[in-house]
Amino acid sequence: MIKFVGSFETVESLPKTQFPEYAFIGRSNVGKSSLINAVLGENVARTSNTPGRTQSLNLFNVNDKIMIVDLPGYGYAKISKEQAVRWLQRLEEYLINRRQLTRLFILIDSRIGVRDSDLDLMDFCDANGISYQIVYTKKDKKIREEKQIKLSHENHPAMIAEILETSAEKKTGLLSIRNLIGIK
Numbered sequence: 790m791i792k793f794v795g796s797f798e799t800v801e802s803l804p805k806t807q808f809p810e811y812a813f814i815g816r817s818n819v820g821k822s823s824l825i826n827a828v829l830g831e832n833v834a835r836t837s838n839t840p841g842r843t844q845s846l847n848l849f850n851v852n853d854k855i856m857i858v859d860l861p862g863y864g865y866a867k868i869s870k871e872q873a874v875r876w877l878q879r880l881e882e883y884l885i886n887r888r889q890l891t892r893l894f895i896l897i898d899s900r901i902g903v904r905d906s907d908l909d910l911m912d913f914c915d916a917n918g919i920s921y922q923i924v925y926t927k928k929d930k931k932i933r934e935e936k937q938i939k940l941s942h943e944n945h946p947a948m949i950a951e952i953l954e955t956s957a958e959k960k961t962g963l964l965s966i967r968n969l970i971g972i973k
Contacts, residue, residue, distance in 0.1 A: 790852055791831050796845035800882045803846060810848075810856040810889040811970045814880070815896030816906060817862035820926040820957055824896065825849075825859055827957035828966050834859050846883065851972055856889065863906050884919050892922060892949075892969065899925040899954065903940060911940075915947045922949040924966070929956040 797803050815821050822834035833849050847859040860883070861876055884893065893914065897907055914921045923940055942950040955962030967973065 791829055791833055792850045793833060794848035794850050794856070796847050798845055800846070800879060800886060803848070803883075803887070806856065806889060808850070808854065808856045808889060809891035810858050810887065811892050811894065812858035812860050812883075812890060813894045813896060814860040814910070815862055815926070816898065816901075816904060819862065819896045819898045821862060821896050822859060823957040824924070824926055824955060824966075825857060827955075827960060828963050828970075829857065829972070846879070851970075855970055855972070857970075858890075863910070881913065884914065885917055890919075893919060894924045894953075894966070895921050896924050896926050899928050900930045911945050911948065915945050918947055920947050920949065922951070922953065922969075924953045924955055924962075926955055926957065928954045928961065929959040 794804060813821050813825055825834040826832045829849070829851065834847065845861070849857040849859070851857060860880065863876070863880075884890065895907065895910060895914075897903055911921065913919075940948070940952065942948050953962055953965050955966070957963075
């Protein structure tokens with residue numbers, strides 16, 4: 790059973806639980822909410838065609854065993870510079886201080902490839918020892934191969950070596966994520 794726990798504006802307002810948290814983050818419009826819905830098998834995360842729609846830390850309780858965290862996207866959402874700085878500070882605070890964080894999934898649109906903002910997040914996680922796993926989304930779409938940067942665990946020590954490939958639309962690659970977070 791999946792329960793929406795709430796949307797939280799600050800890290801300190803998050804509920805104090807002992808459940809492991811699996812957080813999803815990526816550039817705006819990467820398909821984060823669609824992937825969360827596909828992995829959970831229910832439409833619980835709000836999807837939109839407008840970049841930057843997720844603006845809070847959204848928590849979902851799965852079977853009173855784990856928490857799924859839908860983090861705000863980064864990239865080209867139309868927000869003020871002040872708001873972008875606040876989002877970044879909140880993200881850094883969550884990543885560094887949230888002890889329940891078990892795995893951070895960094896989503897990258899396979900059609901676009903890795904961007905500087907993705908590398909900045911990866912470098913932050915590497916520097917702070919925050920374990921993360923790369924998940925390519927939209928693998929069913931046409932890919933611009935010339936844009937692809939090859940990511941490696943050797944260059945990113947906090948990165949889980951296995952890179953996952955998914956399509957929320959075609960429901961491919963979901964089993965790997967479900968197995969990692971412990972849901973059927």
